[in-house]
Amino acid sequence: MTINPNENVEKKIIENETIIPIRLNDKDNIKDELDILVLLHKPKIIIGEYIPFGINQMVNLNNKLGSVQKIKGALLTSVIDEEPVESTFRTDEVCSSVYVEEFDLTNFVKFKAEVHFPEDEGIIQEEKFGVYVHEDGSIIYGCSLLSLNQLDVREHLTSLDHITRVLGDLVEDSSLLIQTILSNFQNNLLEIIYNHHETHRNKFLVLMAEDFRLPQNHAGEMKAANFQDGEDYENELNQVLKEFLKGLDLPEGGLFFLGTEGMILISKEHKKYQKILGTYMTIAGLDLFLSNFFQKIWVLFDSCGEIRDTMLSIVELNAKLISSIQTNLSNVYNEIILLNSILPYLKNSITSLDKRVQDLEALSHMKYFIDFLDMKKYFRILERRSGDIDNLMQALQHEVKGVQEIFNSLSERQMRKLTETTQESIRSLENIAKTSDRQSVTLDIIELILAGSVAFDLVQTIFMEPAGEAIGNAFFMGNYLAGNLAIFAMAGVIWIGIAYGLFKFLKLLEGRMTKFLRVNMKINGNCNIENLIGYLESKDIEVVETKEDVSTSLRNLEWEESGARWGSNTLNFKLIYDEKNKFLENVLVEVINPKKISRNKIIEVVMQELVDLDVVPKREMDELID
Amino acid sequence: MDLEIAADQEFEPKILYLISKYSNVIENSYHEMELDTAELFIKELPLMCLIYEAIVRKAIDYDYAPQSILITNFRMNANISQEGVDDVNDMRELGLIEKLQLTTKHHTIINGYKITDKGLEALKKLTDEDRAPVDQIVYCNECRGLMELKIISQENKKKEDWYDLGDEEIKFVFACKENKTHKFFESSFLDIEDVSYCSKEFYLDNFY
Numbered sequence: 001m002t003i004n005p006n007e008n009v010e011k012k013i014i015e016n017e018t019i020i021p022i023r024l025n026d027k028d029n030i031k032d033e034l035d036i037l038v039l040l041h042k043p044k045i046i047i048g049e050y051i052p053f054g055i056n057q058m059v060n061l062n063n064k065l066g067s068v069q070k071i072k073g074a075l076l077t078s079v080i081d082e083e084p085v086e087s088t089f090r091t092d093e094v095c096s097s098v099y100v101e102e103f104d105l106t107n108f109v110k111f112k113a114e115v116h117f118p119e120d121e122g123i124i125q126e127e128k129f130g131v132y133v134h135e136d137g138s139i140i141y142g143c144s145l146l147s148l149n150q151l152d153v154r155e156h157l158t159s160l161d162h163i164t165r166v167l168g169d170l171v172e173d174s175s176l177l178i179q180t181i182l183s184n185f186q187n188n189l190l191e192i193i194y195n196h197h198e199t200h201r202n203k204f205l206v207l208m209a210e211d212f213r214l215p216q217n218h219a220g221e222m223k224a225a226n227f228q229d230g231e232d233y234e235n236e237l238n239q240v241l242k243e244f245l246k247g248l249d250l251p252e253g254g255l256f257f258l259g260t261e262g263m264i265l266i267s268k269e270h271k272k273y274q275k276i277l278g279t280y281m282t283i284a285g286l287d288l289f290l291s292n293f294f295q296k297i298w299v300l301f302d303s304c305g306e307i308r309d310t311m312l313s314i315v316e317l318n319a320k321l322i323s324s325i326q327t328n329l330s331n332v333y334n335e336i337i338l339l340n341s342i343l344p345y346l347k348n349s350i351t352s353l354d355k356r357v358q359d360l361e362a363l364s365h366m367k368y369f370i371d372f373l374d375m376k377k378y379f380r381i382l383e384r385r386s387g388d389i390d391n392l393m394q395a396l397q398h399e400v401k402g403v404q405e406i407f408n409s410l411s412e413r414q415m416r417k418l419t420e421t422t423q424e425s426i427r428s429l430e431n432i433a434k435t436s437d438r439q440s441v442t443l444d445i446i447e448l449i450l451a452g453s454v455a456f457d458l459v460q461t462i463f464m465e466p467a468g469e470a471i472g473n474a475f476f477m478g479n480y481l482a483g484n485l486a487i488f489a490m491a492g493v494i495w496i497g498i499a500y501g502l503f504k505f506l507k508l509l510e511g512r513m514t515k516f517l518r519v520n521m522k523i524n525g526n527c528n529i530e531n532l533i534g535y536l537e538s539k540d541i542e543v544v545e546t547k548e549d550v551s552t553s554l555r556n557l558e559w560e561e562s563g564a565r566w567g568s569n570t571l572n573f574k575l576i577y578d579e580k581n582k583f584l585e586n587v588l589v590e591v592i593n594p595k596k597i598s599r600n601k602i603i604e605v606v607m608q609e610l611v612d613l614d615v616v617p618k619r620e621m622d623e624l625i626d
Numbered sequence: 627m628d629l630e631i632a633a634d635q636e637f638e639p640k641i642l643y644l645i646s647k648y649s650n651v652i653e654n655s656y657h658e659m660e661l662d663t664a665e666l667f668i669k670e671l672p673l674m675c676l677i678y679e680a681i682v683r684k685a686i687d688y689d690y691a692p693q694s695i696l697i698t699n700f701r702m703n704a705n706i707s708q709e710g711v712d713d714v715n716d717m718r719e720l721g722l723i724e725k726l727q728l729t730t731k732h733h734t735i736i737n738g739y740k741i742t743d744k745g746l747e748a749l750k751k752l753t754d755e756d757r758a759p760v761d762q763i764v765y766c767n768e769c770r771g772l773m774e775l776k777i778i779s780q781e782n783k784k785k786e787d788w789y790d791l792g793d794e795e796i797k798f799v800f801a802c803k804e805n806k807t808h809k810f811f812e813s814s815f816l817d818i819e820d821v822s823y824c825s826k827e828f829y830l831d832n833f834y
Contacts, residue, residue, distance in 0.1 A: 044828050112827040123820040130827035142828035161689055165821040168692030168703050172818075197700035197795070230716075231636065235708035239691040261694075271831045278833040298733035299699065 037216060037236045038160040040209035040266070045167060047141040047174055048281030049203040050289040051186060052345035055106045058135040060183050065111060067103040076180045096177050101130075108134045115173050127173060136352035137345060138282035141174045157213055164239040167205055175199045189342060192335050193292050195299075201292070204284040205262035206277055207240050208270050212255075224249045227257065240264055248372050258373065261288070276369060279356050283379055286349060290385055296339065297392050303332050304399045311406055322414075325407055332400055340393055346386050353379060447506075448499050455495035459487055517591040519602045521624040523616055527584040531615045532577060539573070553580035565605060569597050584616060637713035637720075638686055639752055640760050642741065644676050645723055646749055647764050647772060649740035667726055667738030671697060672775045675798045675815040676763070677710035682814070685759035686710075692818045697796055698779065699732035703818050714739065722748055766802035766809055773800040775813075 053061075062068065075097045081089060096115045103109040114128045129143035145158060145166065176199060179187055190198040214222060224247030227233045234244050241259020248256040254267030263280070265273055307328050314321065357379050360370055370376075471483035536557060543558035555577055562570040574588040587610075589602050603621055611618050648668040668676075680686040690707040697704075717723045722745035726738045741749075764773055778786045779796040789799055789810065796816065802809035 045825075046828070046830060110829060124822045124824075125820070126824040128825055128827050130829045132829060132833060140830060140833065142830060143825035144828045146824045146826050161691065162821055164691035165819055166823050166825075168818045169820065171694070172703065195700045197702070200694065200701040200703060202694035202701055231712065232709070235712050236689075238708040238711070239693070242693065274830040275832045278830045295699075295733055302731070302733070 036159045036161065037214065037232055039157040039213040039215065040160060040163065040207070041211035041213070042144065042156045042209060043158050043163055044142065044144045044208040044270075045163070045170060046206040046208065046277070046281065047167075047170060047203045048206070048278075048285040049139050049201070050137045050282065050285040050349070051139055051178070051182070052189060052342050052349075053133070053135050053137045053186075054345050054348065055135055057183055057186060058106055058108070058133075061133060061181060062100075062103055062105050062109050064181050065098055065100050065103075065109060067100045067109055068105070076177075096180065098181075106135060108132065113177055115177055117173055117176060125169070127170070129170065129174070131174075131178070136282075136349045138278075138285060138349075139178065140278060140281060141170065143170065160207075160236055160239065163207065167207075167240065171203055171205075172199055174203070175201060185341075189338055192338055193289070193296050195296075202261065202288055204281050204288060205240055206281060207262070207264045209264075209266050210268050210270065212266050222255075224255050224257065227255075237264060246372075248369075251368075256369075256372075272366065273369060276360060276363070276366060276373070276375075279353075279360060280373055280375055280378075282356070283353060283375065283382060286353070286386075287378075287382055290382065290389070293339070293342070293389065294385075294392075296335075297389075297396060300332055300335060300339075300396055301399060303328065304396075304403045307332070308403050308406060311403075311410055322411065329400070329404060329407065336393070336396060336400060340397075343390060343393065346389065350383055350386055354383070444503075447502055451499040451502060452495040455498055456491045458494060459491035515593050517594040517597070517599065517602075519589045519599050521587045521589075521603060521606065523584045523586055523619070523624065525584060525616060525619075526582055527577065527616050528614055529577075529579060529582040531613050532584065535610065535613050535615055536575070552578050554578050567597060568595050571602070637716045638688070638709075639748070640680060640686055640756060641677060641710060641713050642717055642722055642745055643749060643752055643757060643760050644680065644764070645673065645717075645739055646741045646745065647760075648672070648676070648775070649723075650742070650746070665740055667740045670737040670739070671695065671704070672777070672798070673714070673739060674704065674706055674710060675775060675813055677707050678705050678815045679763050679800075679813055680760065681707060681710075683759070683763055685763060696734050697777070698730070698781065699734070700795075702796065702816055704816050705814075705818070717745070721745075763800075766804070768809055769802060769804050771802055771804045773810075774803050775799075776801055 083089070096113050098111050098113045100109060100111045103111075110130070110132050112128060112130050114126075117127075127143075129141050132138075132140045132142075145163070179190070179198070182190075187198075190201070194201045227237055227247055228244055237257055238244055238259065240262045241257060241264065242261040243259055245258045245260060247258070250256055250267050252267060252269050254265070254269070256266070256273075257264040261284075263277065265277065267273065307325060310321075311325065357375060360366075360375070363370070471486055473483070475486070476482035539557075539559045539561070541557050541559045543556075545556035547554040547556075557573075557575050559573050560570055561573060569591050572590045572592075574590075576585040577583060578585065587606060589606065591597060591602070600621070603624060607616075607619065607621075607624070610616050645668060649666050677686065677688070678690055681688050681690055688707045688709040690705040690710075692703045693706040694701055695704045695706065714723070718725055721742060723739050723741055726740070727735060728738065729735055765771065766773055776786060776789070776799045777796065778789050778791055778799055780791065783789070783791045789797075789801075791797060798813040798815045800811050800813060
């Protein structure tokens, strides 16, 4: 037994035409009581939009849809595989199924899609539509309504009010469908242009029907001009057209209405208009896209302005603000880069459309219709608008560059402030140290006075008042004044003795405090790496740290040295060099409690050794110190 | 005052009454304090929302249909009444309301409407019976204060913290100015109605 899946699909569709009208049972959730003014016979809905494509995106789409595979058709979902290494996955979200009908790997693909998006309770939708995607970015979705609350099932008459609900549904569902098969790049573009609300993007709508009925009027007597009544009929048509522009009575007896975002064609011979309508829809779709593109450009100009205002209004930058400005600037940059990438696609689309508009001239029997649509003029306007985008994008890039420069200059100013603050702090610390020194001298004087005071108090306490008289009698022939002077001199001697003792004691304490000598020799120059390694091999290296990246190989070595040339001192050495670039950065020497050793001596000895071993050329001492 | 109204200028006076409630001076009007210094206009989208509410609450016998609209800086589908839009244009032609066009910070163009003195005169003909169904929408049934129409989105939800927007992108909410935390109702203006239907794929003939 052989199974032909295509046959089954067709059979089901044929069944739908007869079964569904009964099964749907007029289910809807419309709150309003609709006034039926226009009924359409065998309505068809066509929706057009523009999305930047190009050959590579086209090939990618064909691969995604499995166009080249023998067995066509697949279920599609918007779910992303977050665990690529897992062997299985679960999902209950299958949005649509597609079946490729015709394709050219680099040029176009034509497929039918059935969408299964969740609807409100009681609502039954069997939504199948055809999708045509061309490499020039034009996308056309189309469907024939088989059943929709039809007033007369046999005649396939459907009210325009109900069709507008289907239009709303299809506009959103077609967005969801195409987004599941577009590349990430294209989805990102749509997300940026439509401010993360790309599902609700506007598209150009076309409603086609073979005939119409007017329950409140005689359809046969109605001309296109009668529908432009400024009242009920015009309002009814505006639900599709948005803004009624003009109407045309077709030679075969049909009607045509053109609006700002839609068209309605009522004709039994609608096939002969379809090529023209398709081209017009592509131009109109591109027009809608460009309008949103322009709006996005203005929004980005605004974002730049806001960032600039923020920077100019603040007194000083802080870490949080810097981070927020950087984030905003990088977002603007990213969006500009993505928008810029659209420009070549736009140019290709314009060239392709130009050819299509010119091709229509061959349809001389349809000239009245092409002239009515004023398509050439419409296209030329669009062509000029898209050319203007180049200039605007360049201006936007200059704008964002200017904002970036303000940010850089503010950051530099901030860095300078930081350096100044650090230097100020150092100066302040030096002042504190000097003040401390002065206080130390003052304390020494106070010490001296205190010692004197103690000495005098001591002498006075020992000898008391009569002592001067007694000494005077004993040694200076009763001259008690000379006795008192002798006591004063004695007190002075004791004062000097105590002061000297205190001074010595403090010196002793001071000597016991730890001292520290630090010499940082910034070499920052090329070195003979073999000789340097030879020099280091002679040392007893204790610590080795290595940092490797593509361009550098930094070595950080530490060792201790002592010996006759350093006296009784032990020196800690830290040396940093880049082995890959043969570059010696610096030599840091630290001495704890240095004894009879000076900074100059350390530099002289270390440098002499390096020069003697031909590691680095001779350098002046001033060049080496900070 | 008699209005000379042509056949294509007929309008629903209840819409004029709605505009009067949210624009120029009228008894018990909206934002009374602000009116001392500046004229008050109602924006087009909130007006469309008011008309939609009037339709679904059977105050006006009009139709509406889903249409793509720009709210702040993004697109949504909303239930727009073309008859309502047409009435607004007719009322402008008759000089009953004035339109003010302005640009938003998102570079979109919006319209604001306010009733004129001529419009206020015309409203005097409206009976209490005509006004009652509109009053039921725009006045709080507890304190009888005028309801504010708030557009709450993810952008301004912190400012309107009395309302839990949840994961919704945007919502039109009627709230009692005096007691909005307790008395408010959500509009289904942005909820697009579903219909049951069945469709079959269709391709344009000879498209390329």
